[in-house]
Amino acid sequence: MPTDPTTEPLRFAYWVPNVSGGLVTSTIEQRTDWSYDYNLKLARLAEQAGFEYALSQVRYTASYGAEFQHESTSFSLALLLGTERLKLIAAVHPGLWHPAVLAKWVATADHLSKGRVAVNVVSGWFADEFRQLGEPWLEHDERYRRTAEFITALKRIWTEDEANLAGDFYRIRDFSLKPKPLSWPGRPHPEIFQGGNSSAARRNGGQLSDWYFSNGKDFDGVREQLTDLAKHAAAVGRADGPRFGLNGFVIVRDTEKEAKEQLREIIANAHVEAVEGFGSAVKQAGQSTGDKKGMWADSSFEDLVQYNDGFRTQLIGTPEQVATRIVEYRKIGVDLILAGFLHYHEEVERFGRDVLPIVRELEVAAGLDPSALPDPVPGRQRAPQRRPPSHHGQV
Numbered sequence: 001m002p003t004d005p006t007t008e009p010l011r012f013a014y015w016v017p018n019v020s021g022g023l024v025t026s027t028i029e030q031r032t033d034w035s036y037d038y039n040l041k042l043a044r045l046a047e048q049a050g051f052e053y054a055l056s057q058v059r060y061t062a063s064y065g066a067e068f069q070h071e072s073t074s075f076s077l078a079l080l081l082g083t084e085r086l087k088l089i090a091a092v093h094p095g096l097w098h099p100a101v102l103a104k105w106v107a108t109a110d111h112l113s114k115g116r117v118a119v120n121v122v123s124g125w126f127a128d129e130f131r132q133l134g135e136p137w138l139e140h141d142e143r144y145r146r147t148a149e150f151i152t153a154l155k156r157i158w159t160e161d162e163a164n165l166a167g168d169f170y171r172i173r174d175f176s177l178k179p180k181p182l183s184w185p186g187r188p189h190p191e192i193f194q195g196g197n198s199s200a201a202r203r204n205g206g207q208l209s210d211w212y213f214s215n216g217k218d219f220d221g222v223r224e225q226l227t228d229l230a231k232h233a234a235a236v237g238r239a240d241g242p243r244f245g246l247n248g249f250v251i252v253r254d255t256e257k258e259a260k261e262q263l264r265e266i267i268a269n270a271h272v273e274a275v276e277g278f279g280s281a282v283k284q285a286g287q288s289t290g291d292k293k294g295m296w297a298d299s300s301f302e303d304l305v306q307y308n309d310g311f312r313t314q315l316i317g318t319p320e321q322v323a324t325r326i327v328e329y330r331k332i333g334v335d336l337i338l339a340g341f342l343h344y345h346e347e348v349e350r351f352g353r354d355v356l357p358i359v360r361e362l363e364v365a366a367g368l369d370p371s372a373l374p375d376p377v378p379g380r381q382r383a384p385q386r387r388p389p390s391h392h393g394q395v
């Protein structure tokens, strides 16, 4: 279930540009860089601006418009060590990691960062990457069955003294992870996000993950997924189903006309061959399933220029317009906005300065997020504190 918007604020994450080519597959100028120095500065700017999370991408080899890539877990750890509050979500593929090896990495990264690491478990669409690495490429729903085992294994290893799993994909015998990652009330283990929107992904999200990430969607596209997620959560008696994160490519300009013109230019300069190549490769995702649900199942060429359908969320306009639309998403159950930008440094700063204050004002005006108010509202609880304990180790 999404969080209660009257007791928790909307959260913000940004896509870490750890692969080259920026967040849009376009030859338009992007003042964004995939280097560590650029990203360290960005991470510091983002935490100052009010972003709570950053999501790194996992890519092992050149894909469409991403010729160079930094590895997601090591890059995430480097950013964690260079920041103070930002949480890093490292993307990982079941099938390329053994869950116990990843669980160990996360435990160490969690101690080093004082409880700020999370993972995004992605089931994959890029068959050629697996082929190049010599790993089997499973059929779509089998990939999700493996992901379900992977998430189950992570949770057991992180929370049980001696973890066991006799699965079809992974086997763990009396495995005792020491030290465990940090934990405190509300955070029994590092948060598990999952990327994927197909029916199989919704089932995994509803039943197992802490967070469900959606590609860019309009309001109906969000509602439809929320309904499904609630159904899957209820089926396993899970009262607190996953929180909902929505991707959106953000273009904030002084006027609506300028913002729309920027979008038009991005699309007019699309790298046609790369977008078409990507469009054909992602047929390995939801489109390959019986019910044809899932990411990119109905994406147009224009949608695919932002490779996670980010234009569809329509966070494009003046600061007021973008903030208003964001709060409308909050009202229907979105818990987190995952933002991408054309010129990261300057636009992340501007987002924090011009858009976020309006979002917080609108939340309060709509009776949402009492933690944004100067004093507690009588009869209502303050947002639960989600800070790590002040000392190392488990609580």
Ligand SMILES: Cc1cc2nc3c(=O)[nH]c(=O)nc-3n(C[C@H](O)[C@H](O)[C@H](O)COP(=O)(O)O)c2cc1C
Residues within 6 Å of the ligand: 056, 057, 058, 059, 091, 120, 122, 123, 124, 125, 126, 194, 195, 196, 197, 198, 199, 200, 201, 213, 214, 215, 247, 284, 285, 286, 287, 293, 294, 295, 296, 308, 338
């Ligand atoms: C927010 C988000 C981030 C993702 N990040 C990655 C990534 O870094 N690497 C990757 O190979 N796939 C990534 N994916 C794609 C997933 O691996 C998966 O192929 C995709 O979600 C299609 O799933 P579906 O068929 O269930 O809709 C991401 C998906 C989402 C929603």
